[in-house]
Amino acid sequence: MGRPGSPPPEAETRCPLWALPEELLLLICSYLDARALGRLGQTCRRFCRFTSRDVLWRRLARSCLNAGFSAHGADLVAGVPVKERVKVSQNWRHGRCQRIPLLRWKCNLMPWMQLDGGYLYLSQAEDILMYWLHCSGTSFKRSPQRVFSGHQEDVCRFVLANGYVVSGGGDGAIAVHKLNGSFSFKFLGHEQEVNCVDCQGGIVVSGSRDRTAKIWTLSPGRAGQCLHTVQTEDRVWSTAISPLSSSFVTGTACCGHSSPLRIWDFGSGQLVTCLGTDFHRGAGVLDVFYETPFTLLSCGYDTYIRYWDLRTSTRECVKKWEEPHDSALYCIRSDGNHMVASGSSYYGVVRLWDKRQTRCLQSFSLSSPISSPVYCLRFSTTHLYATLASALYALDFTTS
Template sequence: MATDNILLLPVDILIVIFRKLEMTEIRCIMSTCKTFRNIVKGDHKIWRTFSRDTLVLMDAPETRLAALSWYNRYRISRNWLHGCFKTKSLLHHYTNYMPWLTYHNSEILYLSVGSELVCYKTDNKGLPSCSKSLWRLDVPKVVRQDVRTNDISRFVIKNNVVVCGNRDGCVAAYRITDTRKKPKLECHIKDCHDEGHVEVTAVEVVDVRDQLSIITGSSDSPDLLLCTLRSGRSSASGSYNAVNVPLQDCSGTKSMALNAMSDKLAIGPNGNSKPVLFDVTTGKYLMTSPTTVNHRQAVRDIRWHNDNTILHVTHSGFMELMDIRTNQEVYRSRDPFQSSLYCVKSDGMNALVAGSAEYSRCVLFDARKAGNYVQMYFTQRNTSPVYCLDFDSTKLISAVDRGLALLNFNVDSGSQEHKDYSGHVFH
């Protein structure tokens, strides 16, 4: 019997109809009734189709956020694009620091504040809870004849090993056996560069086959240090092999990052605006940049965007992607205020977020659209640089000199104030 009631149509037919609609029509359909709203929200193909024309933030497969529906992923990404978020202050202190952080698998937050490394868990909503720490530790200190402290400059976490590079010229490595328990000191290297007279500004670690290899660099040293230690051997024995590797086309190391296979080391040089690529297994340089040597330039932070592409930000405010197969630049954008960029992070797809040198400001870029930024976020009421950041599809965490802030984008866009600083607003 013929009917004009569309609700009586089979769900498969309704989905076919809905997939042919535009976004404005989809919004009208979703506001019609709960049945239509649930059908539209549950069909991934509709939202994947709309996601092709916009920037959608993705998550690593090993995180729990990877299971987000395409509807929620699209909705939350639209909040990123339009500056719709809720800000929360996670930590505040009255001493200026240069912190570093890692939001490990979107589950555990590691933060360095001065000479202390602190571990925080997430709450039942998946947000970092900094009211109480799981554990905290002070890195070993070596007394120097200058005014340097033993503050942690940077740290890295790989395979349950934490390696901290310190401003007193030392490196401390810890083994994590249980996330909720304080890790054990594995190795303490006292004089990494120039007999400990310069600070360690970059560290990396390789932990394979019962062998721990630590790579360190300093912005004031023309060498890399490669230290190899047998896992489980006492740190007091001092039995490790150390090899110095001369750097090329730069005066020091500002940052470094190993790829997923731990065989290629991307180096952010001091005294050059382009990265250097070093083969860890052969000890040879795969990519150098002799034509861009400039003592006023530096690559402040460097990451692996994917297996073949290096992401880095420079002192002059540029963000670039370099293809290591061709040694060519495939993407280039600049901070909208032409400020220095201190740190950078990628979701491995198209979303790139950088921390600037002023006003606690983070900037979102789209790797498919060079030359322009997507959105800006003033994360705290502070003129400090963003020294470090981390993000997933639902939140952004920024660390400045006196605090730590969380921007939660998993909010209702209809009830939350929009803070839109995108390019079209300024134009």
């Protein structure tokens, strides 16, 4: 017996469409939009199985927000049904989510965060805590799985790369911990606090309030050796290594006359180019993010998200979006395709942007009426996590 109102099994086999070759049927279905494809799948069980194939949803997913596909069509989260990702993507676009406070603490901090598979890493004062996330993505054990220590003052920022946790602290030190082992070491990197670090291919780049950026090696026998010191002539707030590992970008406080965004060569430590010419004094860059070797995003005190394409121009960004409430932007992240998420300096406001549009798509206030910046945010295809001065929040977009 089938469900009430559903066609009997023999009716499915009598459908004239099933007389067509599968390749032709796939071609016909490729012209359907998401709604029509979903309705076709409701006609019978055989079409339900047929229309659930990834190959039919992949074309639709590439134009969706945060469906796990890069701008070039690469599947970044293979193994998750594409149809389900397209459905969740509609929740991102329309702002349908559940807001969940995952963790609170008593004193105000400036926490940084990273996601790695099923684990969330969170800086808390001098330590970095590793939590195992429940499969729902909205809960974890209150006691951390592991604690990475070593700094004498607060951790400013940290990254996960090559099996290591690399962090910079207010004590001017850089700490390196093996993720799966007890190996760790620390070395004095700068005369003042290390505001930012990045790591790739056994190379660490650090930026400091002491107006320098430094390149370090993690090679065996030379770990912690400084390869180059770059005089930035300004406080360094952010840095990112190019995916090609040939250069890195620094974002500075913009207190001088030079551009706050500059790209430096790894091999020589020399300046390659400056980005932009229209920054006003004090328009410091607080976060930078490479999407590809040629495209990157930046944000900061001047309230703009800027999108740079190095193949087009280094003098002007190709697109920019202004924070509507004139707030500094502390952090940004991209899905590598159409979506950008940003964290503002007031009231814990997280905004979602569609690069194909000029205005903000959705916004969420996580700390009203008490004001707090969003110091860091990270997201998967189903959840967004944001750290505030005294809390960690999750936005769950799997809600119906």
